[in-house]
Every structure is written in C-alpha cells, then in structure tokens.
Amino acid sequence: MSATDNKVRVRIAPSPTGDPHVGTAYIALFNYAFAKKYGGDFILRIEDTDQVRAKSSSEALILESLRWLGLEWDEGPDKGGPYGPYRQSERTAIYREHAEILLKKGHAYRCFCSNDRLTELRRQQRLQGLPTGYDRFCRSLGEGEVQARMAAGEGHVIRLMMPTEGVTKFVDEARGELEFENHRLDDQVLLKSDGFPTYHLANVVDDRLMRITHVIRAEEWISSTPKHVILYQAFGWPQPKWCHMPLLRNADRSKISKRKNPVSLSYYRRAGILPEALINFLGLMGWSFGNDVEVFTVKQMMEKFEFAGINLGGPVFDLVKLTWMNQTYMHKMDDSRFVSYLRDEIFSPSYLKALKPLVLERMSRFEQFVDHNGFFFSGALDYKNLEIIPKGKTPEELSLMLGQLVELLDELYDWHAPQIQALIEKHKDEIKWKPKDYFLTLRMIATGRKDSPPLFDTLAVLGREMVRFRIRDYVNHLASVTPLS
C-alpha cells in the first residue's frame, strides 16, 4: 500500500433539493477539521440522484455557502479532481455497472413489485404491529420469469439480497461497537426503475471509488450503516471508518427543521451572521475545545479535534447564543472589514438593485431611504404598536391562518412575486378572508408597518426564510400577549 492510500479522505455529500442547510455546514465543518488535522483531502460530492426533487439552482447555492464559510474543498464538481465526476447524476453508468456486478455475484435481484403493492404491504404490516419492510416476494422469481418480464419491458428495480441470519457489526468512532441483526434488515432498493441509483448504492460506490477513508455524517444514518457495511462486503471492499455526529435540534429537541428554525445558510448570511461566528458556534455543537475555551478558529479546532471528544447528546441550536458569538466577532472587526461587510453583505449592489423598483417611486429625497425601508435590512420586528389582529377575528383564528400560510409558503417551488401572489390569493379565498384583512395583516407582519411597497414584491425580495421567520416570530409574540385559553 502506498503512502497515498493512507491519506485521510473525507467528503460532504449534500443533496441539492433546496436552500443550503445549516446541518450540511455542521457536518462539513467536522469533516473538514478532521481531514485538515491529518493533512487529508476534503471532497465535495453532489448527490443529485432524486430526479424529482433535485434543483440545479440549489447546487450553486450550496457551493457558494460552503465557500462563504471558508470550508473550501480539494475536489468537487466545480474544480474536478482525480476521482470525478463529482456529481452523481453524471455517474449513472458506474452505478448500473456495479448493480450488475452484485446481480452476477448473487447479492442482488430484480424486483417487479409495484408501488401500490409496496404501499399496501407496509400498511398491512403497520396494522398488524409488524416491522415494516419488503417481504422479499421477488427473491424467489425464477430466472426464466425474470428474463421474460424484462423482455416484455416491465419496469423493475434492483434490490440488495440481505443475509437472513447472523449479525452485522461495525465500530462507530464516537460510540463504539454497534450491532444489528441481519434478519431485520430490509432488501434495500439499489437501482430505481428510472435507472438512477438510490442513496445507498451511489453513496457506497462513490465512497469506495473516491477512496474515502472516514465517513463522518449525521446520526440519522446509523440505522442504514449495517446495510452499507453489507454492501461493502458484497463488493469485497474494505470498509471506511464510521463516525456519526449527533443531530442538531430544534428547541423542542426534535431534529432541526425549517418549520421550527431558520435552517438556510443564506438566511444567516442575510441576517448578518459572520461566517467565522457561525462556524465557531457550530463547532460548539457536540464538541468542545477544552479548558473552557469557547471562541476559536477552524484552524485551532482542527488541531484539537478527536472523535473521542464528541458529546453524543443532541445539541439544541440556540439562536441567542449564536447571536452572542457573532457579537464577540463583530466587536473585534477592524475598520476596513466593518466597511466592506456592510457594503458587500448588507447594502450589497444586488440587493439595492432588487429594491430600487419597489422603493424609488415612494421617495422624494434619498434621506428617506433608511427610515422607510428599515425592514428590508432588519430581522425581528417590533409589533407592539400595531393593531394586527383584524376586527372580527380572534387571535386563535389568526394564529391558525398564519400556521397554514407558513406551510404553504414552504411548499412553494418558485419564490417569485407572481407565484407568491397566486398562492396567497388562493389561501385567502379558501379560508374566506376579506382581502383587506388578509393583506394588511400580512403586510404588517412582514414589514412591521402599515405602509410599504407592493406586498408580493416585498415578500419576494425579503426571501422565503425571512418571511417565514417573521411570521413565526409574530405567532410567538401573539401567544405571549394573548395567553391562549
């Protein structure tokens, strides 16, 4: 084995299905710190195998966000490297080839079961209190039948043939040895009927082909790891080392989610959180520097990082402490950084340009700009002096309506004024609110004032995360001033 074979190689493998996620940055940070501690490589791989949900705009945002945080990768889709391509959608031939290998080796089989059958199967299993999972119906299909159905062009998937007895063990670097009974493992789909691989296949194949030595990922993957271990065994490959980081949590301790927390890195950037403050704060999640030191750089972190130092309790992502962290970094800024930050991030040319059509005709002197448009640059607003609850509506009704709205906004694919307008008009009609009640209320919540530029354009410019944040913030405010009975 040559020296390069021993080189530490880790990866971050985000799926480009939406805004760049704070959890991605969190896992990226620990991968980065670990790799750099040992002079290893940090690889960025885009896992865009979900044809339905992958968005090309999302990938660019992920790259931009990780760069903003200073987590620069050594190999990735934009800069290439010796093990490319680094975008899974460009590697489908590789996955098909590997699925064929497993088929030949007798570790996989073709399955023709329909989605309807699978759904019904799961329903029955749950009804009877049985563990859900594929019943391995197609395992027993004869070769002749398989060939015939394939020749007839019948759609099918390729499943992994799990061992039915014994146990699968692996060492989690943060937890020690973990053990799973094989007969409980599902015959995982490896290749979907659209010819694309599932996460399990693509991930294992790529990690091997890209010579990944340590898989550092979130805790939610623990229960899939035995399947991955078995895949490595089926291919006859050596395993990487595994380490699962605790999951970031909402205040109620559930897995961090956009419904309960801002999770978009774009949001934190817009909110004026400094990248080094966010990174430092993330470094405090599940890990500590030691000696009661809380303020440190990535460089300092990577000197000290060890798997054994990981605290397994799921850390609550606390905006208040993040804000404190940001303050300590802000106060240390020099003059030029202060000026350039405001100019490039807060009053950036692109943002000002987006604002121009909304604000210009309402101004007669430039001095009015700041006073009229503060809400375009701030976060939480002050609702104390506004009468937001429409006449004839109860706080409960308003709260319910806003809850529905947040859900709807979340599902909106295109965040542009016409789409936002269509969605909101529809909701308004469905719940039979008067336009004035609905729009004025929303305007006040989004802007903190009764007068502002056109509502939908304003929401579009503010961004999904900010709008959602303000609605949520207002609902909290509402609950605090009117104790719900």
Place this chain on the structure above:
RNA sequence: GUCCCCAUCGUCUAGCCCGGUCCAGGACACCACCCUUUCACGGUGGAUACGGGGGUUCAAAUCCCCCUGGGGACGCCA
C-alpha cells in the same frame, strides 16, 4: 408498532474511559450591583443541573442493571 442511539444548570458544555481532588467548573440567557449624561460594551456577584430506582464499592456524576424520558430510522428521499 419494530429496531437503534442518547441522557450533567432553561440552553451549549467540562468532568465520565482510568471511582475519592465535584456539597459538580465554564459559557449563553436571566437577576442584582459597579462603571456610565442614555443605551450598549465591560466588571463583580447571584440563582439554576448529575432524570428515577436498584446494585458494586470504604467511596459513584463517574462502573453495572432496570425504569423513565428524549431522539432517530423503518421510502423506487437523501
């Protein structure tokens, strides 16, 4: 429901592996006081935690078991 992971102040955590130095340390938030024309920063002090029950031991936050609680996974999503 089934399997798996986890468990120290409200929150982030130190201590736990190698039991005594811990009537548990630091930080955020909170309260009080000081500084101060205001606010903020800063300083000082305060309140607040080993989930419960059994063991083991001279001794347990630290080791073992049970319970409870929390979380995750169970998709042709990742």
